[in-house]
Amino acid sequence: MSKVIRIGTRDSELALWQAKTVQNQLEARGYKTELVPVKSTGDLILDKPLYELGITGIFTKTLDVAMINGTVDIAVHSMKDVPTALPFGIVQAAVLERASTEDILVHKENPDYKKPCTIATGSLRRQAQWLNRYPHHQTTDIRGNVNTRLQKLAASDWTGAIFAKAGLERINVLPDNHEVLDWMIPAPAQGAMLVVAMEEDNFSRTACAKLNHEPTALCTHIEREFLKTLEGGCTAPIGALAEDFDDEIRFQGVLFSLDGQTKIEIERVVSKANAVGFGTDCALEVLDNGGRELMKEIKEKMKK
Numbered sequence: 001m002s003k004v005i006r007i008g009t010r011d012s013e014l015a016l017w018q019a020k021t022v023q024n025q026l027e028a029r030g031y032k033t034e035l036v037p038v039k040s041t042g043d044l045i046l047d048k049p050l051y052e053l054g055i056t057g058i059f060t061k062t063l064d065v066a067m068i069n070g071t072v073d074i075a076v077h078s079m080k081d082v083p084t085a086l087p088f089g090i091v092q093a094a095v096l097e098r099a100s101t102e103d104i105l106v107h108k109e110n111p112d113y114k115k116p117c118t119i120a121t122g123s124l125r126r127q128a129q130w131l132n133r134y135p136h137h138q139t140t141d142i143r144g145n146v147n148t149r150l151q152k153l154a155a156s157d158w159t160g161a162i163f164a165k166a167g168l169e170r171i172n173v174l175p176d177n178h179e180v181l182d183w184m185i186p187a188p189a190q191g192a193m194l195v196v197a198m199e200e201d202n203f204s205r206t207a208c209a210k211l212n213h214e215p216t217a218l219c220t221h222i223e224r225e226f227l228k229t230l231e232g233g234c235t236a237p238i239g240a241l242a243e244d245f246d247d248e249i250r251f252q253g254v255l256f257s258l259d260g261q262t263k264i265e266i267e268r269v270v271s272k273a274n275a276v277g278f279g280t281d282c283a284l285e286v287l288d289n290g291g292r293e294l295m296k297e298i299k300e301k302m303k304k
Ligand SMILES: NCc1[nH]cc(CCC(=O)O)c1CC(=O)O
Pocket: 078, 079, 080, 081, 146, 162, 163, 164, 166, 167, 189, 190, 191, 192, 193
């Protein structure tokens, strides 16, 4: 095992933490590794909402190119940032055991939700779910990595900002003044880390396979199937969570209109033995239940 596995990562604190976790796990199994941080397009364009950029894989593209060019062997991503269709030649090499899946609101003082509030989020999914629950509130866009967003919140007069709990926990910046949004359905694969490799790179794939956490891989697979079937390549307010209970998977999926007023949801239980294709089946049910018209409306609004 003399070959060094070069691990590509974005250079944010969270991305580096995640890449180092993969590095430590590989080294614990006797592999030699090297971290290669790169800047992604998503980290360089910070003045526009993500969904307006109209680029899928804005956080993953730079690393995909580095891997195809052979400057890195594997790349570590927050799985929820990875488009459901991987570039040709790139494959999933490992899904690590999932951390917290929840969204949280970080706020300054205890908010009174009965009053008008301003909630910062750059995510269509979080915006729609917040406005569905609190129609008299408003949302405002926020961009940047986790630390930047915490600073922007501190300097603002907003009520709070929404984060993935996993991200703040990982880099140890979860403030006391936060509330877990247990009613909000997370993004597909939120809280999971994905390692990708080149299909023909058997050495890296064999190494990474040892880090794979089967239940997380199955749950995130179902959530991403749901996403892929619903969205058809377009960004939309979609949430999905599959949870592992011994030999059963419990699944919740939801599609919202952009203003949060329309909600199409599904809740199902499936045995692990029948889990293949289950995410797709759930998405088809949502589409048949008014989702087709809703997705068409969202696509038209997003063009403007
Ligand atoms: N969209 C950015 C992003 N991608 C992954 C995480 C956090 C870690 C995770 O959800 O796995 C975050 C930050 C956030 O949503 O607050």
